[in-house]
Amino acid sequence: MTSSARRLFSTWRALHHDNPLGLPKRGEPPVMPRRSLPPKRGIPNVKRVVAVASGKGGVGKSTVAVNLAYTLTARHRARVGLLDLDIFGPSIPKLLGLEAAGEPHLTSSGALIPLTNHGLPAMSIGFLLPGPERPVTWRGLMVQKAVQQLLFDVDWRGADPDGPGLDILVIDMPPGTGDVPLSLGQLVNVDGAVMVSTPQHVALADVRKGIAAFQTLSIPIIGLVLNQSCFFCPSCNTPHHLFGSSDASRSLGVKLLGELPLMPDVSTSGDAGLPYALFSSCSNTSGAAGYRWQEAMFGITKQVWEAI
Numbered sequence: 001m002t003s004s005a006r007r008l009f010s011t012w013r014a015l016h017h018d019n020p021l022g023l024p025k026r027g028e029p030p031v032m033p034r035r036s037l038p039p040k041r042g043i044p045n046v047k048r049v050v051a052v053a054s055g056k057g058g059v060g061k062s063t064v065a066v067n068l069a070y071t072l073t074a075r076h077r078a079r080v081g082l083l084d085l086d087i088f089g090p091s092i093p094k095l096l097g098l099e100a101a102g103e104p105h106l107t108s109s110g111a112l113i114p115l116t117n118h119g120l121p122a123m124s125i126g127f128l129l130p131g132p133e134r135p136v137t138w139r140g141l142m143v144q145k146a147v148q149q150l151l152f153d154v155d156w157r158g159a160d161p162d163g164p165g166l167d168i169l170v171i172d173m174p175p176g177t178g179d180v181p182l183s184l185g186q187l188v189n190v191d192g193a194v195m196v197s198t199p200q201h202v203a204l205a206d207v208r209k210g211i212a213a214f215q216t217l218s219i220p221i222i223g224l225v226l227n228q229s230c231f232f233c234p235s236c237n238t239p240h241h242l243f244g245s246s247d248a249s250r251s252l253g254v255k256l257l258g259e260l261p262l263m264p265d266v267s268t269s270g271d272a273g274l275p276y277a278l279f280s281s282c283s284n285t286s287g288a289a290g291y292r293w294q295e296a297m298f299g300i301t302k303q304v305w306e307a308i
């Protein structure tokens with residue numbers, strides 16, 4: 001064999017070897033041997049649990065979670081709390097204007113007391129870190145431990161041990177289908193999941209995986225919120241579907257709960273620590289788009305309320 005033929009042959013072999021992790025290319029993925037899991041528990045002092053998730057980052061999960069929680073309180077008079085399970089990128093302290101609120105106090109039995117703003121008690125790993133700029137660089141086991149503590153070591157009655165607790169806990173999930181959704185689904189009874197996506201195919205593809213992961217964990221999917229579905233031009237009030245039409249979302253096979261338009265005010269009110277649902281009820285500066293957003297959020301909230 002000539003040297004070039006030898007090189008070609010070895011390159012050919014390199015291109016056709018099994019993948020480096022040795023995972024089979026076809027069939028079911030290998031199952032890791034597991035120790036038996038503890039039975040699922042309820043979250044203390046919480047009646048219902050709703051997860052807001054996606055699979056994809058940056059699509060508006062935290063924004064939807066905060067506004068859903070606020071609208072459940074404002075329109076349905078429910079006692080609602082917010083739990084931020086995004087360990088690596090917690091947004092709830094910022095979105096609720098609680099970044100400078102200090103550390104949570106503890107009950108006499110050592111449980112964390114949620115911090116409250118706009119009538120919403122909330123808990124986040126962001127309240128427990130030394131500063132907002134400090135990144136969390138933890139391995140899986142640390143993440144699982146943190147998730148367990150956030151699920152079971154928070155007293156949602158607040159500082160009053162005779163308090164009624166929560167009707168609904170809205171959980172803001174991180175992107176992806178890793179440790180956190182797994183721990184949540186294995187440890188806790190979740191009454192339903194609201195999936196959030198933008199209309200791009202690249203986002204919908206990840207949402208499809210997120211839906212499949214929740215289904216594997218037997219978490220019922222309430223439906224899909226299509227966020228940033230269109231932009232209303234302020235001069236002509238015409239909807240522009242910047243990221244594609246909403247039709248693609250139908251292929252996910254879940255109920256479309258509503259479409260929220262893309263609006264600068266949603267972003268600026270979030271950055272200012274105000275849920276847009278609260279901001280828009282005080283001053284409607286966003287015109288037709290603001291009205292569409294509000295109507296869609298009311299519709300989404302009503303369907304979630306009825307589903308759980």
Ligand SMILES: Nc1ncnc2c1ncn2[C@@H]1O[C@H](COP(=O)(O)OP(=O)(O)O)[C@@H](O)[C@H]1O
Nearest residue numbers: 057058059060061062063261262263266267270
């Ligand atoms: N409908 C919307 N219109 C305008 N900006 C939005 C809208 N929804 C979300 N955003 C902005 O997009 C960014 C990402 O949203 P966020 O809720 O943090 O996403 P995720 O939790 O999925 O990572 C934030 O700056 C937020 O204010």
Ligand SMILES: [Mg+2]
Nearest residue numbers: 061062086091
């Ligand atoms: Mg988020």
